[in-house]
Amino acid sequence: MTIFQALLILVMIAAAVFAARSRDLMNAVIACAMVSLMASIIFYFLQAPDVAMAEAAIGAGLTTAIFIFAINRTVRHEDDEKAD
């Protein structure tokens, strides 16, 4: 089980680095959702199902939607900022 958790943490770190470095904000948001999803699975294995539930619903679900709404109203690529 610890190997599985280490794998989850590795995926989480990779997704977090990708989210920070990506120039396409939509990809970054999806990577953020992935971080939240992995965190929620890890919370579940650490015997905190309450936190896992909140993390999955709010972190992976609602926050992603809110970010996507915000991107819809602004710009999708970070380089576009100067053009506008």
Added chain:
Amino acid sequence: MRKLISLMVLLAVAAGIGLALHRTPFGAERAKTGAGSPGETVNFGRYYVHEGVEETGATNIVSSVVLGYRGFDTLGEVTVLFIAATGLAAVLRVKATSRDPRDAEPASLVVFTGCRFLFPLLLLFGTYVFVHGHLAPGGGFQGGAVIASAFLLVYLGCRGRTLNETGLRVAESLSGLVFVAVGLVGLAVGGAFLLNFLPTGSPYALFSAGIIPIVYVAIGLKVGSELGAIIDRLAEGAR
């Protein structure tokens, strides 16, 4: 120069706070009141785990802390969420668009059917989570978030539908009122805000733990309607 002065002022204030508080005991140990000798101290973490179920009747220890021992903090949390939703509503004050929402591009048949099939199940699951908050892992915040994600699914799948905003507002205000009213009744009956004045009943029963299920249902409805209203407002602006 100004930076240096402000840094020194900050350090002085921090040192003052540190000096003022360095003898105040925080957290774990506190003199036990009531039973036992006055000098005896009690470890709160251990105390909640061992006595929480018996004292509050909630078999989910997290719930017994969140609403039994720390109910006032939870009221503060709910207030923070309420203020955030109100602020968002004020900032995103969009005028009612003249466009008919039915003009929006319809979702594909798979998404539409899946959304119609899953929406009632998600509502049921969210309700289950907050109704059983005192017995099983979960609670008002989690259940409310699940319900709000059901509303999000409606936005994704059934573009034509809009939420009944008046209903959401009424549900939100009523549940907030119920939370405060239960707390005030506790104040009137036993002299402490959010006192658990109802019988705790037998553990593992649905009707047990006194006021905790009532308050959790209120929190669940409040969080669900608040987050649902946020989604609805953002989606309306995005159309």
